[in-house]
Amino acid sequence: MGLKVENLSKSFWRKDVGNIPVLEDVSFELKDGEFACVLGPSGCGKSTLLNIAGGLVKPDKGSVCVDGSCVSEPSPERVIIFQEPTLFPWMTVLENVLFALKTKPIKKSDKQDIAISFLRKVHLGKFINAHPHELSAGMKQRVAIARALAMEPKILLMDEPLSLVDDQTRFMLHYEIQQIFKETKKTVLFVTSSVEEAVCLADRLFVFSARPGKILFEQKIGFSHPRRETDPQLVFLQDNISTILEKEFEKIAKEEMDIEYVLTKSGVLVPFDRNLGSNI
């Protein structure tokens, strides 16, 4: 069963530039328990894809279905972890997690136990009575992850959840995420713009093109979890993918900068002593 994305298209309309297609005919399927990453340059519609899957945005064409039933509104079955932690500032850490469990038909005391156990899993057992303001960015994001896991969704949608976290915390969280998902075996769709992160986490990796977002190619990554970013095999893979992505970035740069880009490319704006021989 799992997640099925079919012929998804979406465009946004803006007064000054007109119709902007962001997603074009995206289709793929995830089996239960698969960890998939969507990788692409910024502005390629990755987040839009996730928001559609989460039910926050309506697609123009196509559909997203989970276990055969199609998505039309947000539901605790498909939890999104956003780029920012979005905790409720007037609630404590524990209350934030409990609030997410509010509509679950479980006993109150059980909810408390579930919440605490997941907060322990992200190493925040000592901070359950703290307020979000008292936590660091990385800790807040960990609360958000614990909250999402506690909701026991069928599918977890993660929208660049670690992009605002410092490097140290990020590497630690990469490791923790892999541990947690090894245990819980959740289906995950993880959006990121970092090749390193994608290669480190994903079982399957979808590389997206620049606007409008389309799947350029899919890469299966079979190494066992937990992996380390610095593993030579992963670095090799990163390099390959980066080369392809670079071309995509170039496409965006061309679109944004127009004539300026041509000048830069032909070396007018780049001093010669900065050229380390990459064009030879």
Place this chain on the structure above:
Amino acid sequence: MVLGKFAEGFISGEYLLSLKTSLLRIGIGYSLAILLGIFLGVAMGLVKFIDEGVSGILLGLQSMGHAAWVPFAVLFFGENELAVIFIVQISAMIVITMNTESGIKFVSPQLINQARISGIKGISLFREVILPAAVPSIITGMRLGWAFSWRGLVTAEILVSGLGVGHILMRAKEQKDMAYVLATMLLIASISIIVDNLIFKNLENGVRRRWGITKQS
């Protein structure tokens, strides 16, 4: 001399008597202002056409001084308590409404999405997410409203009715008693500040504690 008059006002019982009337008026007027103001502000924050219809009018009304309401109030209610209470009410209400409205409107859509993902919607969404998120702004409105209601009260008491602290000011002016005027102004200011400190500072600190924002020392 001013302090002497200040003490005299209390000893003669004139201050206490007029404070009793004034506080009753401001109590009723301000409570009404809070109720109506928050209700209207919430309605404006949530429903677009109410907002579009009312916000222009409100701003127009706000630019009117408190004294400008006196003729209307007197003709409508007569020269009585109701007119005074109405002026107090309208002076405080507009600023409370506007702050409530902006508080509701500026609740982060992210938070609302987060709640929707957790399966929370409708009244529950409003009561547990939108309203608490708007509370700091509503409290600011109430605080401003409190100051504004005093302005309205004093204006109304000077121009309309024969009792209350504003009326003492008026009489002191007629007797050309500058010390008494200043003493009474001192009285009005200190009551307003005392209440602000007792109630609103505490409310604000309460919210800050609830949001986990502690003062850095």
